[in-house]
Amino acid sequence: MSSNETLKQIIEAALLAAGRPLSLDQLQALFEKEDEPEKKSLREILAELTEDYLGRGIEIREVGNGFRIQVRSEFSPWVSKLWDERPPKYSRALLETLALIAYRQPITRGEIEDIRGVSVSTNIVKTLTEREWVRVVGHRDVPGKPALYATTKEFLDYFNLKGLSELPTLAEIRDLDSINRELELKDPDKLDEEPTESEQTPDEVMDAQPVVETDQLEENEIPEDESGQKSEHSTVSETQDTSVDAEKDELEADQIDQAETGRLYE
Incomplete structure (x- = not known):
């Protein structure tokens, strides 16, 4: 049986040369029957190699078909430039x-x-x-x-x-729209759109008020009809004001006559 260090080197070389995941059975098949290591020993060797690769650009990863040596994902932007073809895009x-x-x-x-x-x-x-x-x-x-x-x-x-x-749990798979609502983020495609009434500032709300209609005019303003003439309501008001002025003039005239009459009898 090979020494532990030699076994470690064999496993490392096999994983590097294979270019694909190797199961424990496939790793055992590398040795003669009498020198075949136990699966427990293989797992211990793989754990040691994993520690050896800490802080390096490669790692040992266990996937569905076994163990493999691979580039760490954080270095993929640089390593991917070694190949001209682009990865396929899926709908x-x-x-x-x-x-x-x-x-x-x-x-x-x-x-x-x-x-x-x-x-x-x-x-x-x-x-x-x-x-x-x-x-x-x-x-x-x-x-x-x-x-x-x-x-x-x-x-x-x-x-x-x-x-x-x-696989991530369904609870971890969040809808992007719900995340945006939680963080109060705006959709970049909708930044040019006018804000809703709830998003407008008080000044913007005041500026957005509609033009005052005829029935919303102040009481001291006299509305006019389409022909430009004052309405019937305004004519009645003017008639009432004229009657009050006339009564006031008549009262003042009576007071003057009474004063003059008093002077005649003195």
């Missing part, structure tokens, strides 16, 4: 379908369509199966025997997951 419909399969598996195509409210394109299912992210695991025991879809270990490898238990 929202494809990602929604994949998410439903991951969280509700096993699930039929019809059930996916019922949840999404739209039909699932055949190209989406074909893409997911060709990428080996999804596979048929059985058929629902209902008329038509629809296929049941579930995710694969390749799905776990691609998304850097050890198992489905590492």
Whole structure:
């Protein structure tokens, strides 16, 4: 049996040369039957390598198909420039379908369509199966025997997951709009729009008041009809004012006559 340090170097070299995840069974197969290490020893070696890689640009990660050496995600912006081709972009419909399969598996195509409210394109299912992210695991025991879809270990490898238990919980998946409302963030696409009444300042609200209509004029203002003449109400008011002035003049005239009459009898 090789020494512990030699075993460690063999495991490290195998993971680096493979370029893909290796399971414990595959690592054991590297050795002759009499020199085959126990799985417990392999896990201890892998734990030591994990500690050795702390603070470095690479790490050992356990995913669906086993263990692999990979570049740390924080260095991907630089390392990705080594390849000319760009990573494929997937539609929202494809990602929604994949998410439903991951969280509700096993699930039929019809059930996916019922949840999404739209039909699932055949190209989406074909893409997911060709990428080996999804596979048929059985058929629902209902008329038509629809296929049941579930995710694969390749799905776990691609998304850097050890198992489905590492998927974020549905409670952690928050709607972006609800987050914006909680943080009172404005949609950048709507910044040019006029603010709502609740968002306007008091000065803006005053400026936005409508023009005062005829029936909202102050009492001392006399409205006019469409012909430019004063209304009937104003004419009645003027007649009343004229009558009061006339009575006042007559009273003053009587007082003057009485005064003159008194002087005549003195």
